[in-house]
Amino acid sequence: MARKTRKITDLPGFRGFTWLFFAYLYAPLVLLVVFSFNATRSGTVWSGFSLTWYAKIAADSQIQRAALNSLTVAICATAIATVVATAAALAMKRGVPFFGRKVTGGLIMTPLVVPEIVTAVATLLLFSAIGLSLGLGNIILAHVAFCIPFAYLPIRARLERMDESIELAARDLYATPWQTLRTVTLPLLAPGIVSGALLALITSIDDFIITMMVAEPGATTLPLYIYGMLRLGVSPEINAISTILLGVSVGVVTLSHLLTRRR
Amino acid sequence: MTPHRATLLGIAPTLLIIGVLMVVPMVIMAAYSLMEANSFGGVLPHFSAEAYIKLLFDRDLDDSLAFDPSYMIILWRSLRIAGLATAITLCVGFPVAYFIATRPPEQRTLLIFLITIPFWTNLLIRTYSWVLILRDTGMINTVLQGSGLTDQPLKLLYTEGAILFGLVYTYAPFMVLPLYTSLEKLDFRLVEAARDLYCGPWGALRHVVLPLVMPGLVAGSILVFVPCLGAFVAPDLLGGGKELMISTLIQLQFTSSRNWPFGAALALVLLALVMLTLTVSAARQARAAAEGGH
Amino acid sequence: MKKTLTAALPLSFLTLSLMAAAGPAAAAEELFIYNWSDYTAPEVLAKFEKETGIKVTLDVYDSNETLLAKMKAGNAAYDIVVPSHNFVPIMIKDGLLQPIDAPKLSNYANIDEKWRNPEWDPGNRYTVPWMWGTTSFAVDTAVYKGPTDSASLLFTPPPELRGNIGMFKTPEEVVAVASIALGLPQCDDNPKDLKKVEELLAGQKPAVKIYSSEGIHERLAAGEVAMHMIWNGAAKRARDVRPTITYVYPKEGVLAFMDNLTVPKTAKNVKNALTFIDFMLKPENIAIQSNFARYSNGIKGSQAFLSPDLRDAPEINPPATVKTVFQPVCSDQAVKLRDRVWTRLFQ
Known part of the structure; x- marks a missing residue:
């Protein structure tokens, strides 16, 4: 049972909250990176992998x-x-x-x-x-x-x-x-x-x-x-x-x- | 070379650099704040207290002074937003620090390292990533509209909420780290003892943990409050320039308003607020340490 | 001795690296241009580099105020800066510009008579015209279908535009446009009048989404706002992407500006700066710039090189009935009042 692994010092909800916090910390950065490889200009809709933008800044x-x-x-x-x-x-x-x-x-x-x-x-x-x-x-x-x-x-x-x-x-x-x-x-x-x-x-x-x-x-x-x-x-x-x-x-x-x- | 001379030689370059590039500029700034503004930028080299009078009073055409709260309102807004951001980071940071501190040591190191990474990435980039998420065509509004929950984009970007979001995001690691350092040193057997004595989990937190991690909590709050007070990037990029905060006001004095003495005076006020915060907390900590020693 | 040497090492390192860093600034044939953001045609710079072998470096600013502040702070050793007409007298008076004696330039005769010997620089001692245009606002007619003939549309917007408006972040232009809308004189130093301006702007503020002087045509084109205070050239660029954008010529009048090529006193490559200025006085060159920035220029014969859609665009051809107002240099008192309006607006 999962309950067994809980230590007495643990507080309910803190584990889930921490993972949420890490998501909050990294989600924006991950999104930023992912959409730098997007084929179109959109920052919200994925339309295929492309290095267009890297080529642009390289030039x-x-x-x-x-x-x-x-x-x-x-x-x-x-x-x-x-x-x-x-x-x-x-x-x-x-x-x-x-x-x-x-x-x-x-x-x-x-x-x-x-x-x-x-x-x-x-x-x-x-x-x-x-x-x-x-x-x-x-x-x-x-x-x-x-x-x-x-x-x-x-x-x-x-x-x-x-x-x-x-x-x-x-x-x-x-x-x-x-x-x-x-x-x-x-x-x-x-x-x-x-x-x-x-x-x-x-x-x-x-x-x-x-x-x-x-x-x-x-x-x-x-x-x-x-x-x-x-x-x-x-x-x-x-x-x-x-x-x-x-x-x-x-x-x-x-x-x-x-x-x-x-x- | 005597050890004494070697020591002084070792410290001299640092003192020289900090002296010339931090202390001297502050002195110049203080001097400029007491001079008269040149109408198109720069200063005229004679004494004037106008910059400080301007903080509180509006000079009318006939030179009479009338109390004017404009700048105090801006200052208050900066304090309020910095305070709110600190309170939120505290609520968010505490559970995280507590959870990490109660993990096995090797997990702790990794988790703490993961917390620090965003801190080392560019402030502009971190703030910009929130622009991408919060704007009308951003992730949140796309998802909300796509799922049919809303038909108009919610106004998320260019609001005070967006500024707060950005500040909490940027400075949360500053809260988690000192809290974690205090919690890590905490003897969790005390918590176990409290629980054995039929104290509930929240009771143990309140009566055992919180008093013991107070120094970390105070340190974290200061580390968040101080940079939030002087924040420039988050209000600029996420606030849409609608409500001035003190840092933007200072920058304005050196660009469009062309009032260097007033800008210098505002910068000194900001510096004084920061120093006050630090001194008060240092004094409190010293007192707490002295009491603890008895 | 050796010990002293080692101790002195950090210091000599400091000096050395500073010298190394300061070095390249004085290298061969270079030209440092400081211009408004998104306002210089890359093609024209490339052409200039190719014809003359002078390497161009471009930095950008967002307002006349920023430019003036940089020049005042002494850390703007640029060879070319592009102030608007009303900042030229300030800079001349403060000794920030050096005389270029434009009439001696070989292509000076190309300047349209209308723009020669302007009131802000009699005899063209310091300046030649770069681009000129008007400041008003543009609205997306897909969002707003009503009449577009009055400045009241901008300052007291209808419900469909509320919360969807962008305004400039420069007190100078916002107050100037608001003054025109209220029928007040420019550079007004009557506190009662400025109070009216403040009320107008404060009433508009809840409907404004963003105050920013950059990225304007992108914002309009992307539909992030449906109405934006804007320069005519930027409006044309927005319409190129989103055809429903209309540049408004309010019956109250529009604000006009002329940006000028000037050489700061601190310029390090004066000869190259003059070469560049002369180069830009040729119709075929200034036309490339106009085609990029979508503004009119002051050079005769450049019409022939303009792209047809620009030549006939309503944005750069104001109706004859419209009143254009060139803002003069404001008095200290007027500037102070303007700043007070601004601070109170954002308090």
Whole structure:
């Protein structure tokens, strides 16, 4: 009898509700993906499998330019944010206590707390006040700031779990602090760093509001381009780009997830 | 190099970047909010409190001030919608978190991972997927009309309900995760004990589980409330631009209304609301922790 | 020493990648155009690229306000921008445009006398005409069968159109069209008059389904709305897909606009910008653009290259009896009142 498997802690209806919730979570995305392969423009009636819309976006040089911009921004911002965040995590966890340590910990988190529209407006005002005009550079700078906490958190979490005694043992064997860092700490920390970098990458690729406010001529990123298309109306091309972007996000996050789980 | 210098060198780049790209801009924004608006965008560099006066008062032609609730109404709407979205995500998120927390460990990991995936996908795409479902020729209306339940398409898109739907969808993972973290740490033997003492399942939930997961519940509520308050995409794409919310109002000041100081002042108000929420909850949590320690 | 070097690594990385990112902006022969969304014929850009070897990059905006904001914020180093006539004086006054001395261009003589030396840019020092058109509204006559001759249809709609209406999201145009409907002057700075405008718009609001200035002809063509505030060219594009769409010339009058090719002060490729402007002054080129966007242009001899259905379309040939109103530059006071109307409408 099914009843037998029910534990005493279970509550009636919660199981069904959870499955409903997962349906709610995934149904829209599944629909979006399915209809990106639809043969006609309809978003509701299935009329056969086709790659028309993918062929269309593959031939669109504007989309390719936007995708390239997004990638350039994401890779630069991620590289900077990850290097900086790794140093910060090491300093916060393995370094000596310093004045203002607690405040620093809070400051690193500010990009997560401040509403995006506020960050966007403030960054725009900064760039406009100093007359900064670096093309994609403007977007990269803005992205670095909010990518830092996303890179920092997994690295910090990995450091928390790492056994410090291995590093101490290396020091006992007369390794210099630098040697210890390079040959012991960093390799052990690698999964955390990669995981942090991947999360920063996704965050940068997906960002819309801040990019919208600070974007310069020719610096249209993929989300900006998609937003432009969205405002013109619903079309299967949007479904197709979305599906690709969805695939990239899910792939990268799964990778990051697997890396964090590995001990 | 001394360990102290190494530590400072390690933290310096981060502090520099956050300082220059987060703190300095906020200071500039605060300064701009206290300047006079240039009629076609930008600011004139002299002091003016006009932006803050405008929040509450309407300046008439003869320069007399009259109380004007327009902006407060918009602010209130943002607070109300964010509050509603938080309440709904809580009702939706709790059963899910509870169910997952009572699964065997390996199932839990997988389910939690599945919850986080949509969070990492593009916000525009997630919101757009609801446009596809809710619009007049969307999935819901097609099914309803196809089955003969309705003969006219229901007005689903471009309503406040649609905004709420989008917000709940976007931020539900933020509620489930902290709730799950608290529930996972919960000793379910307490629930069993309560049940053994003839407490009903809902009684056990109310008297045993809820008080113990309060920190997770508060954390989740904040994580949902704060981004909902500043949400831009959902009101923009699902709301049809009919009712202003604070984020759209801020953006408007930098585009069509061309009033930078007022936009900066509004952004500061939004920031202050967020900080207030965070400080109050942090203080409450600290107090709860102190009480728990006795 | 080595330690200091490693510590400096992140910073040098930052500088390097920024330089790398800033680099391409100054590359060979390029032209950055910033134009209204869905308003530039891809064919004309392709033709220009082929003839001149200059690579064109196109970005889009949704309103004059957005364009002005971007230029004001200093992050719009475009070579060509396309403001409407009433924004040209603002931009000139704020020093955002640079003189192009259009009469010196080799194809200047092609501009129709009517559009030379316009009041917003005496002597064509800064601008040449791009497209001109009118702002009114279109209605689907399959949904609404009554008379279409008055603006009251838009502002006090009959039951079959209620909840099925789209309006622009730009205060400037909505207030201007509402003022015409009420018989009020443009750029009115009398609060009592603006109060009437507000009442008219507030009364209409419950019947409006969406406020948006983009994707208008798609929305009408897809039947998502049955009546939409619209520009004449967009109305023609909607009618191409859905033949029952009618562009309305209300007896109260229509709002007219002229969009202009201009070069911002911050442009990096001025020579290429002038090449493009001269290129667009040729009738055969501007006609490609007209055929795409479905608006009239100001170039003599382009009629011959227009597609026949466009040349004779009622959308671009207003009846002689209809009053067209070019909106002037509004005073600060008028802008403030307009914004108040807008905020109160959406509070």
